[in-house]
Amino acid sequence: MAEHNGVRGLGRTTRSEERKAEIIRAAMEVIAENGYRGTSLAVVAERVGLTQAGLLHHFPTKEALLVAVLEARDQWDIATATFSGTFWPLDMLGDLVEYNSGRPGIVQVFTVLAGESVTEDHPARPYFHERYRLLRELTAQSLHEEFGDRLPGGLTPQQAAPLVAAVMDGLQVQWLHDPEEVDMAGxxxxxxxxxxxxxxxDADHGPGASG
Amino acid sequence: MAEHNGVRGLGRTTRSEERKAEIIRAAMEVIAENGYRGTSLAVVAERVGLTQAGLLHHFPTKEALLVAVLEARDQWDIATATFSGTFWPLDMLGDLVEYNSGRPGIVQVFTVLAGESVTEDHPARPYFHERYRLLRELTAQSLHEEFGDRLPGGLTPQQAAPLVAAVMDGLQVQWLHDPEEVDMAGxxxxxxxxxxxxxxxDADHGPGASG
DNA sequence: GTCTATAATAAGATAGAC
DNA sequence: GTCTATCTTATTATAGAC
Structure with missing residues (x-):
């Protein structure tokens, strides 16, 4: 915790931490383009002006780098209060999806990783297993707070929760394949x-997406 | 087309074709376990009692093998009339999902490939792009035949179509991660x-899936 | 903290014998 | 149709200099 060149508050910018953050960003780009299995450390290293061996000084293995990417996502989730037990009104989820549609890169990393993660020994498997479990739980809670035991459409919060996650994920795949045709937020x-x-x-939800 | 050892009807069982089918089945297993990028030809070959070079006699490249896997799926789709322009009542889609929940292996190959397929030069990319496009189109048609311009719930067939595909895909991911917790068909x-x-x-649709 | 060099595997694909 | 042998190229990871 103590730093030899003066005080720093919790979680602020060592040079080393900045470097790591830079590497994580590059790793996300490369994983988005090639998946985790298709990603080589040399390519990630090159994007931040390092050699492969240089990168391994910061993250001792390829898997450690993936873990860091996953942790970075959790940090983001916490920052945006997704997981801080905060109550998310259903209508605001539409805004979240709209926000995502401005960040195809981010969407692509996690779509690719989620797909890979169902395979046998994939290092992100436990992460996604737990993430989906938690997502269903928190979504059900949030819907219950907003609507009680039944949503207006007739489903229970427990029935609706896995569907909310499924629709988000499923739309992302189609949207990444065809952003012109698929209106993800709509x-x-x-x-x-x-x-x-x-x-x-007719509310303000648009004309759908296919044709 | 002509075979030196007698007549055979369209599309029946050369020894060579049987061998190929065997290899395709093995490839699907290995891809389900490791993804396409994580799959090595040697491992596939071993499962059918061949060497890697032996396998390459039947499929000249790894990519050719993947194409064959994808074509095999299309054959299956056609066989089950999914794509023959046949009208699919909405309620029967539930039966299809239930059928899939008895075949985790098949579901896993295509979940993994669909995820990988959004990356830049993935050889399955054009396949999935077109598949989703067609799926939306045919689903919209089918819903229109069944319900006209609006479904009872209020959506147009064009709005509903991408959601149907999204829910199927998204539920598959969650179900593969946690078959106990997620009731895919329900x-x-x-x-x-x-x-x-x-x-x-309360129709017969079950209690949902999450805890 | 970053590099060069290298070890240790592993992979896809080709050549040619049987 | 299948094999052995080999080429060529990548990849993760380590050792040790600067």
């Missing part, structure tokens, strides 16, 4: 309309 | 209830 909001039982009344 | 049928606007009335 489609998601149409789904929200279903959950709220207001899908027929 | 959750899907709850979603169908939403589309039909009958989610509140």
């Amino acid at each position: 489609s998601f909001r149409a789904f929200v309309g279903l959950l709220k039982g207001t899908a027929g009344q | 959750s899907f049928r709850a979603f169908v209830g939403l589309l039909k606007g009958t989610a509140g009335q």
Whole structure:
């Protein structure tokens, strides 16, 4: 914790930490383009002006780098209060999806990793297993706070929770393949309309996506 | 087409074709376990009692083998009439999902490949791009035949189509991670209830999936 | 903290014998 | 149709100099 060149508050910018953050960003880019298994440390290293051996000074193994990427995502989640036990109104999830549609890179890393993660010994497997479990639990809680035992559309929070995560993930895949054709945020909001039982009344959810 | 040892109807069992089919089955197993990028030809070869060079006699490159796996899936789709322009009632999609929940291996190959396929030069990329496009188109058509311009729940067929594919895919990921916790067919049928606007009335769709 | 050099594997693909 | 042998190229990780 103590730093030889003066005080620093909790979690602020060592040179070394800055370097690591830089490497993590590069790793996310390369994983988005090639998946974890298709990613080589040399390519990541090159993007930050290091050699492969130089990179391994900061992260001793390829797997350690992946773990850091995953932890960085959790940090982001916490920062945006997704996981701080905060109550998320259903309508605000549409805003989150819209926000994501401005960040195809981020969406792509985690879509690729989530797909790879179902394989036997993938190092991200435990992470995603737990992440989905927690996501369902917190979504169900949040829906319960907002609507009680039944959503207006008729589902229980427990029934709706896995569907919310599924629709988000599934739309991401289609959207990454065809951003012109697939209106990710619009489609998601149409789904929200279903959950709220207001899908027929023309709200502001757009014209859907396919054609 | 002509075979030196007698007549054979269209598409029946040369020794060579049987061998190929055997290899394709093995490849699907290995891809399910390791993804396409994580799959080595030597491992696939070993499962059918061949060497790596022996396998390459039947499929000249690794990519050719992947293409064959993808074509095999299309054959299956056609066989089960998914893509023959046949009309699929919404309720029957629940049966399809239930059928899939008895074949985790198949579900896993295509979940993994769909995830990998969003990366830059993945050889399955064009395949999935087109597959999702077609799936949305045919789903929208089918829903239109069944319900006309609006589903009972209020969405148009064009709005509902990408959601149907998204829910199927998204539930598969969660179910592969946690088959005990996630009731894939039950959750899907709850979603169908939403589309039909009958989610509140207790139909036979189960108690959802999450804890 | 970063490099060069290198070890240790592993992979896809080709050549040519049987 | 299948094998052995080999080429070529990548990749993770380590050792040790600067």
